[in-house]
Amino acid sequence: MNIFEKIYCRIFQFCFKVAIPFLPYRNPVILDNVESISQILKEKHAEKVLIVVDSNIEKLKLNYNLEKTLTDNNILFFKYDKIFSDPTINNVEEAKNLYIENKCQAIIGFGGGSAIDCAKAVGARIARPNLSIPKMAGILKILKEIPLLIAIPTTAGTGSETTVATLITDSETKRKYMIGDFPLIPKYAILDAENIKTLPQNITAFVGIDVLVHAIEAYIGNSTTKKTREQSLQAVSLVYKNLYDTYLDGNNLEKRRNMLQASYLAGCAFTISYVGYCHAIAHTIGGMYHVPHGLANAIIIPYVLEAYGEKIYKKLKELGVAAGLFDENINQEQGAKIFIESIKDLNSKMGIGTKIDAIKKEDINEIVKNALKEGNPVYPVPVLMGKKELSLIVEKLMK
Ligand SMILES: [Zn+2]
Structure with missing residues (x-):
C-alpha cells in the first residue's frame, strides 16, 4: 500500500x-427468556409475525419453545426456514413475500447470524421496497424505520443481535453485499440459554x-x-x-x-x-x-x-x-x-x-x-x- x-x-x-x-447507535433491549416475547408483541399490537429460522436450527427443533409460546398466546406465526448457510438474496425475497402475503406486523430472527441477518434484510426490503439488496449495499442507505425486529440468537457467536450490519450473498455470482444502517439494530434481543444447550x-x-x-x-x-x-x-x-x-x-x-x-x-x-x-x-x-x-x-x-x-x-x-x-x-x-x-x-x-x-x-x-x-x-x-x-x-x- x-x-x-x-x-x-x-x-x-x-x-x-x-x-x-453523534451517530444513533443504540443497544437492543435484552430479555432472558423466550416466553417474554408474547408480552412485547401484545404491547406492540402485533398479532401476526414472521419467524425467520435457519434450516439446521429448525431440524434441531430449537424453536419449539418460541412457537409454543406464540401459539399459547394466540399470536399467529408464519415461518421461513429455507436458509441453509449464508442468507441469499432469494432467501430475503421469499421471506419478504411471506411477510407481505400474510400481513405480518413483526419479524423474529431465530438462529445463528444467518437467520438474524436475513431477518434484518427482510425488514430493510419492507421499509424500502424500491431498493434491491445490491442497491442497499454499503452504509446508511435505508434511513427509515423497519418493522419491529426481535433477534433470538441460538449460537452465542455472531453478535448479529446487536449490530447495524447484515451480510447477504448473491447465490449466482457468490458476491456478498454488506448493508449497514442504524434501523437494522434489532429492538429486542432474547438471550435464552435454553435455546442453545443442544448446539x-x-x-x-x-x-x-x-x-x-x-x-x-x-x-x-x-x-x-x-x-x-x-x-x-x-x-x-x-x-x-x-x-x-x-x-x-x-x-x-x-x-x-x-x-x-x-x-x-x-x-x-x-x-x-x-x-x-x-x-x-x-x-x-x-x-x-x-x-x-x-x-x-x-x-x-x-x-x-x-x-x-x-x-x-x-x-x-x-x-x-x-x-x-x-x-x-x-x-x-x-x-x-x-x-x-x-x-x-x-x-x-x-x-x-x-x-x-x-x-x-x-x-x-x-x-x-x-x-x-x-x-x-x-x-x-x-x-x-x-x-x-x-x-x-x-x-x-x-x-
Ligand atoms: Zn465474526
Whole structure:
C-alpha cells in the first residue's frame, strides 16, 4: 500500500471515529427468556409475525419453545426456514413475500447470524421496497424505520443481535453485499440459554472463537472508545472462563449463558469499533468455499495477529491479562506471544486445525482483492496492509 492510500484510509477512519458520539447507535433491549416475547408483541399490537429460522436450527427443533409460546398466546406465526448457510438474496425475497402475503406486523430472527441477518434484510426490503439488496449495499442507505425486529440468537457467536450490519450473498455470482444502517439494530434481543444447550460441539467451538475474534479485532483497532475497550476485555475474560467448558458439556446452562453474554458484549464492541483483516479474509473465504465463518476466523486470527507484529504487543498483553493468562507485570512482547499461543491451544483442544485446505493457489489474487475491498478504508486496523501483506497471510493458510 502506498503512502497516499495509507493517508486516505487513516483520514476516512479518523472521520468515522470523530463521528461516533453523534451517530444513533443504540443497544437492543435484552430479555432472558423466550416466553417474554408474547408480552412485547401484545404491547406492540402485533398479532401476526414472521419467524425467520435457519434450516439446521429448525431440524434441531430449537424453536419449539418460541412457537409454543406464540401459539399459547394466540399470536399467529408464519415461518421461513429455507436458509441453509449464508442468507441469499432469494432467501430475503421469499421471506419478504411471506411477510407481505400474510400481513405480518413483526419479524423474529431465530438462529445463528444467518437467520438474524436475513431477518434484518427482510425488514430493510419492507421499509424500502424500491431498493434491491445490491442497491442497499454499503452504509446508511435505508434511513427509515423497519418493522419491529426481535433477534433470538441460538449460537452465542455472531453478535448479529446487536449490530447495524447484515451480510447477504448473491447465490449466482457468490458476491456478498454488506448493508449497514442504524434501523437494522434489532429492538429486542432474547438471550435464552435454553435455546442453545443442544448446539453441536463443533458449532459451539466455531462460534465461540468467533466471539473471541470480534472482541480482539475491536480492541486492537484504532477506533475504540472506553466503553468498547471494556466490553472487549469482559468478552475475552468470559470466553476464556466458559468456552472450553461449554464445548465439553453443552448442558451447562450457566456457562452457556455466560457465552451468550460474551457474544453480546463483543457484538456491541465491534458494532462501534469494527473488526479487521481477519474478518475481511474470513468473509471472502467463507463466500468462495463455504467454510463456516467462525472456523475460518479461528484458523486465520493467529496469522493476522502475528503479521501485525509489535504494534499490537501492548494491547495483546492487556487481552492476555483479561484472559487470566498472566498478570500485568509481564513484558509486552512476551505477553502478546503467550496470548497468541493460547488461541492456538484453544483451537487445537477443540479440534480446529491450522490450515484451510479448500484454498486454491489460483484463487489467492481474488481472495486478497475482495478482502482488501472489504477492509480498506473502513476497518480501523492497527497496521494497514496491502496486496503483498495479505497475500503472505493467505499463503500461510494453505497446506
Ligand atoms: Zn465474526
